[in-house]
Amino acid sequence: MTQSLSHSTTKNNGKEGMKQEHVNQIQNAISAIEKRNIQNVFFVACGGSMASLSFGDYFVTKDTGKPSFVYTSNEFVHSQPKGLNENSLVILRSHSGTTPETVKAATYARNIGALTVAISMDTESPLCKEAEYVLHYNYKDGSNAIDGEIGIYYTFIFKLLKTLTGDEKYDRGIEQLSNLEGLIETNQEKHKEAAFEFGKRNKREKTIYTMASGAYIHHAYSFTSCLLMEMLWINSNAIHSGEYFHGPFEITDYDVPFLLIVGEGPSKPLDQRALDFVTKYSEKVEVVDVSKFDYSGVDDDLKEYFGPALAGPVMRLYADGLAEHTGHPLSVRRYMWKMEY
Incomplete structure (x- = not known):
């Protein structure tokens, strides 16, 4: 209604x-x-x-x-x-x-x-x-x-x-959403250069894997499916950090690119374990560490809720960096909205 x-x-x-x-x-x-x-x-x-x-x-x-x-x-x-x-x-x-x-x-x-x-x-x-x-x-x-x-x-x-x-902590969460716009801008600015360099280093890669856990596995899925595959036509797969050691880690090699989101919250140890391994065997690992975001004005017990809200706009910059260096605009589609499916 x-x-x-x-x-x-x-x-x-x-x-x-x-x-x-x-x-x-x-x-x-x-x-x-x-x-x-x-x-x-x-x-x-x-x-x-x-x-x-x-x-x-x-x-x-x-x-x-x-x-x-x-x-x-x-x-x-x-x-x-x-x-x-x-x-x-x-x-x-x-x-x-x-x-x-x-x-x-x-x-x-x-x-x-x-x-x-x-x-x-x-x-x-x-x-x-x-x-x-x-x-x-x-x-x-x-x-x-x-x-x-x-x-x-x-x-x-x-x-x-x-x-x-x-x-009552959720009432505090609502109050602290007044900081949202500033936090998005601050954290995007903090990652802008790294995202641009990521695009420059990976502009010729045909496959880029993403990895995350907890609330952030959804960011990995979105980055994989909607940004890398849909918008940039780069092969990818979203790997849950907790599942990395149950099959996917066998594709790890020195020249295999990974973008790993280290989350803020109880599943962070899963991400850290995966990060410790993948950085030993791949020379192409990019890390977005949500625990190092600027959370000014956010209470400690609410950081794990705000982290996903800030991670999305930050991750978008990494797609922008790839689009800039590949010359492939994020707006280009091959099939979507163009034919029956």
Whole structure:
């Protein structure tokens, strides 16, 4: 349900806050959740949208004890999971709101009786019209980052986690999102030169592997599938750091490139173990160490939540570096949007 709401903004510690229309959209969805006996949560989308939702699944699973699942939209519709019912929350995302599989997933979930929340940049899109509740984010309009896709989704997830657990730390998380825009800019600036050099060194590579764990495995998947394979036509595979030693490490050699995300959080030892090994045998290892990000204004117990929000914009720079040196714009497609599939 999309409502006509005020475009005034809230203020947070003297910083520009979220627009009131977005505040209201999020609160409407949370109020509906509070009225339901939510027993499980489904995160449903495709490609990069699925990856962007998946960190929510990670923290719902880790923090709440509620069963949580990530589905690519088409499989969600075809597999018809038995756990989906009127006590389910289904969170869907499509950047444009037009992804046919995700629209069908919203229709299927509503027909079952689940509570549906759609996230998109276009409130008039088929997805937003199909879902019960809509979270709209601003895109390329000069708005504060808090009104962008990261800020909107994080605010909603923090509120969802607070609803499911009652823990006050998520209230602090929402307050500290006022630092988001500055932190994104600071950490991108910190990695800009390294990303440019990464592109220069790897411009002729035909294969680049990515590796991560915890909430960051979704960044590795997105970087692999959406940036390297889709946008740059570079062969790749996303390797979970904990699975590296159970098969994939056999392809490691001195001339095999890896991009490894060392995360902030409980799975960091998995990343460190993989890093210790891969740097012994490959001379082409690039590391993005999330634990060394600038977290100014973020409490220590919230760093593991903010890390994924900052890692995405930083990882994008590494794709930009490859695009710059390969002469292959990220906007070029061979099949996508050009033919029937």
